[in-house]
Amino acid sequence: MNPEAQQDVSVSQRIRMMFYMMKPNETSFQILEEVPDYVKQATPFFISLMLLELVISWILKGKPPGRLDDALTSISAGVFSRLPSLFSRSIELTTYIYVWENYRLINLPWDSPWTWYLTFLGVDFGYYWFHRMAHECCLLIEFYSTDKVLSLNCPGREIKEVNIMWAGHQTHHSSEDYNLSTALRQSVLQIYTSWMFYSPLALFIPPSVYAVHLQFNLLYQFWIHTEVINNLGPLELIINTPSHHRVHHGRNRYCIDKNYAGVLIIWDRIFGTFEAENEKVVYGLTHPINTFEPFQVQFHHLVYIWTTFWATPGFFNKFSVIFKGPGWGPGKPRLGLSEEIPEVTGKEVPFSSSVSxxxxxxxxxxxxxxxxxxxxxxxxxxxxxxxxxxxxxxxxxxxxxxxxxxxxxxxxxxxxxxxxxxxxxxxxxxxxxxxxxxxxxxxxxxxxxxxxxxxxxxxxx
Structure with missing residues (x-):
């Protein structure tokens, strides 16, 4: 992707790209180097929309949409996650290009609207399965100490979740607020597992088309992280909305393992993971990390895996620590014990800084x-x-x-x-x-x- 291509993108396009409302003829490029860095260009709109959300929330509710310390931590995580791109192309693009250059089966035309729409569906479908694999049944992160691990279970369901992948996604769920700054709370580790779910597209879709939709899929998910938008009527049946995504970020029992969609909520409806918003959602991890320090926000679950790996006896048990669920332990089901899931009372108080x-x-x-x-x-x-x-x-x-x-x-x-x-x-x-x-x-x-x-x-x- 080419940051210098940004002069070719109008203000109208920059606004529309935040909502995936771009047209194929204005976002089709022959080579990867021509693809603008849409995410970088969206930075002013991130700030503008967060300020707009602040004003609307104050008018409607008489208070800001979240806490200052939590917002700073979320934006910090977003900054942290983008720093590696200063030195090299992301692994998502690098692996995609490798598969394309060595194993592609057919070469779909880069300038065809059909290729554009197929890529839109393919990237969104890949995101759904990556997202589901990353933390199905493990939205509730375990609290651990030297002598006890609290785990969880997903009764009656085939498990498609891997502990090491949750380590790369839990950062995004660690916020106890839900506002536009939460969307920026991204993991620096996540791209090292997500690329696997997009690589099959490289068998037939050119990298330049893929790079466009990879960015748009990410940008679309920014605006759905808000509480100031309630119900969008018939659109709730088709697309992912703030209401649907609030459920995904909840730690209420009815929210667990629900609404993994990126853009189209139809994937959740098809594969049985959809849940409509009803009772008030309580956000965050079941056992909050209670810190604003960026390294702990990014890597605390990786430290847990490392500690558990060395404390667990037996080669196959160690292997299971990495590739089974985060609630697994010797003698337990794959994801632990369902009775250890904490109840949400609605009286939870988010962790806040007490500084002056x-x-x-x-x-x-x-x-x-x-x-x-x-x-x-x-x-x-x-x-x-x-x-x-x-x-x-x-x-x-x-x-x-x-x-x-x-x-x-x-x-x-x-x-x-x-x-x-x-x-x-x-x-x-x-x-x-x-x-x-x-x-x-x-x-x-x-x-x-x-x-x-x-x-x-x-x-x-």
């Missing part, structure tokens, strides 16, 4: 500056050296981690923030980072030091 308002303002300011560096890095990546790219990525990750530490009120938060500020000044001095307004560089540097001193005193006191 001033410290939250500081975190937001630093987060906004990080986003500016993030956007600038993606815009200039072709002109930046690999060393500069690597240093910038490390600084972005360090910033996200430090903000997570601040919100969690970790004991080492002050030390980490001090280190981060020193790293920034060092990178700024040697030219790997630059202020947004070069003429104000000295004032920028002084302000940065002053901000650090303030937050250091807040944390120490």
């Amino acid at each position: 308002h001033l410290l939250k303002i500081y975190a937001v300011v630093q987060f906004a500056l990080m986003l500016a560096f993030y956007e600038e890095t993606f815009a200039d990546k072709a002109a930046l050296s690999q060393a500069t790219l690597l240093l910038r990525v490390c600084f972005i990750i360090l910033t996200l981690t430090s903000i997570g530490f601040l919100l969690d009120q970790r004991p080492k938060a002050a030390v980490l923030e001090t280190f981060r500020c020193l790293v920034f000044l060092m990178l700024y001095r040697i030219g790997h980072l630059k202020p947004l307004i070069p003429s104000l560089s000295f004032a920028f540097e002084v302000t940065w030091v002053a901000q650090w001193l303030n937050v250091y005193l807040w944390l120490r006191l």
